[in-house]
Amino acid sequence: MGKPVRINSPVKSLLNSLGITERLIEAGAVEAWSEAVGREIAEKTEAVSCIDGRLTVRVSDSTWSQELHFMKSELIGAVNEALGKRVVTEIIFR
Numbered sequence: 001m002g003k004p005v006r007i008n009s010p011v012k013s014l015l016n017s018l019g020i021t022e023r024l025i026e027a028g029a030v031e032a033w034s035e036a037v038g039r040e041i042a043e044k045t046e047a048v049s050c051i052d053g054r055l056t057v058r059v060s061d062s063t064w065s066q067e068l069h070f071m072k073s074e075l076i077g078a079v080n081e082a083l084g085k086r087v088v089t090e091i092i093f094r
Helices: 008-018 020-037 039-044 062-070 072-083
Strands: 045-051 054-059 090-093
Touching (some): 020 039, 020 045, 020 054, 039 045, 072 090
């Protein structure tokens, strides 16, 4: 019998080569949104997707959208801090 091989190494390589690892990390940004930004903002927004570092957030109204636009860099920092790495580079409010 040969030497045992950890299965996570080949699986990890496969996931990376298919770009799935990055997508899973970006999905984590969507999940982290509500907790990262706090209750007040979370009640008026919903993170819907994160693709290529761009987090898309649905906002309840244009007034909130404008306010959040001014807070964009802080919000990016909060989400990335919650994830423990730089994943989000831009937030698009809709």
